Amino acid sequence: KQYLMCPIFVVPQFTWCLDACIREKFVDAKRARELQGFLDGVKKGQEQVLGDLSMILCDPFAINTLALSTIRNLQELISQENLPRDNHELHLLLRMLSLGHGAWDMIDSQVFKEPKLDSELITKFLPLLMSLVVDDYTFNVEHKLPTEEKVPVMYPNTLPDVFTKFLQENRIACEIGLYYLLHITKQRNKNSLLRLLPAIKETYNDTAFTDIFLHLFTSNLTLLSEEFGSEEFCTHIFDGFFINALTKKENIHRHILRLLLHLHHKVAPSKLESLQKALEPTKTNGEAVKELYNQLSEKLQQKKASPPAAEPEPAAMDLPLYSVPTPPVV
Template sequence: MILCDPFAINTLALSTIRHLQDLVGQDTLPREAELITKFLPMLMSFVVDDHTFNVDQKLPSEEKGPIPYPSTIPEAFTKFLQENRIACEIGLYYILHITKQRNKNAFLRLLPALVETFSDLAFSDIFLHLLTGNLTLLGDEFAVEEFCTSLFDGFFLTACSRKENVHRHVLRLLLHLHHKVAPAKLESLQKALEPTKQSGEAVKELHNQLTEKLELRKPSPAEVTETPSMELPLPTVPTPASR
């Protein structure tokens, strides 16, 4: 339908030409050979690893051995995310894709690479908004200690002290999924996310809301009452006097 509209065609065509002209004037964009010859093949290797693992899980148990999901990433991949803007953007959107697909294994594998990215793009409001929204699809995983440790301790909390927007996004995520997180982990996160004197009003308000929700989850102290005994005394049966 869009292609039947001459005004839409005009807008799309002009936008395409404008972007092509911009690309010609920027030497650091896709004509870099390493972006095509090294980074994209690495990204495809993650896709292949994931597909291979999924196919393996479908095989009959007697035909396969226990194959763990790959847990390492090439150092060059992390370096690309740190030094190349386009590689970083592609990598971030791939992570959003696998999170939306509820692919916990692939997400945990690539998560460490997000701690240091080009211009801290992994901690930008746009990416965090999309990421936290997709993470709600993995709500049941928040009950797992390993998942929470990797996500919060290994990623979010590394930037909370220096980036208030990260602090806000984490608090909003916990407000939505606090009932899924293990109580002990939730308590430690509540303490780790306490606002400082320099924190803005939004962070303080969100933390107060989280505290209120956690207080409501705590069981009220049971009133100690003495339970009446249910045992009834046995009636005394007179014995006939001996004659």
């Protein structure tokens, strides 16, 4: 097997193995050992191979698979009552996420060395994230208890300051936190979503406002379409997160308009009116925003002109993940 560890063979072998994981949307134990073997097999004098491997790992599909595998791994640790520090597969996933996110730094600097993982990511952040999952499990179990055994319990609505700080200062923690938010949104977990949402208004390098995240997030939000009939829920989602960030990037404006085009008939009428005013394009907005806004205005006009009728349940915006290059971190 020695010839397989030559630089010319490492990259395609690593790519094929990772591609198999991407197709299954999970890195299992067997493939994790194979991937680790390739990473550990890079010898002195062959460090430039790390640049090739990091560029492969920075692909959005690879990041998606590694982050989802991390969330699944944490859930398994909870069920086994184990800690992150003792799990080798989890360490490898974090190692590959770190390589992927550091790809452009490595290429720009031409220093081919694995980024050092922050130990507090494993000893503090991941246990905090696991505690959020446990809070959710506990709340759900208590609500399933027979009526006579129930004790009135409120869902936790705050987060530890240190958790929010990790999302702002550590790019790997930020990535995992955002993918956890996507996970709970896809599960239609409204309580957990509203608890975590305020924490992502300020994230590392504004990762929460990239096209890739917003594309996935708005798609998953359509699964909660019935909740948009509540003005309180709309206020949390639109005013609490999207509207306040409009001035940051124009892509946020586009994503809100696309979401409303899909869900306008489910949104509380009073809220829809205020959103239409808040989202009206300015002279500085691009043609894409103006076109989407015009489409929304036409839909609302048609709705007013036509008699009320039972609306069909909207299908989720099951769109493919864009394959776009990961930009360098400034």
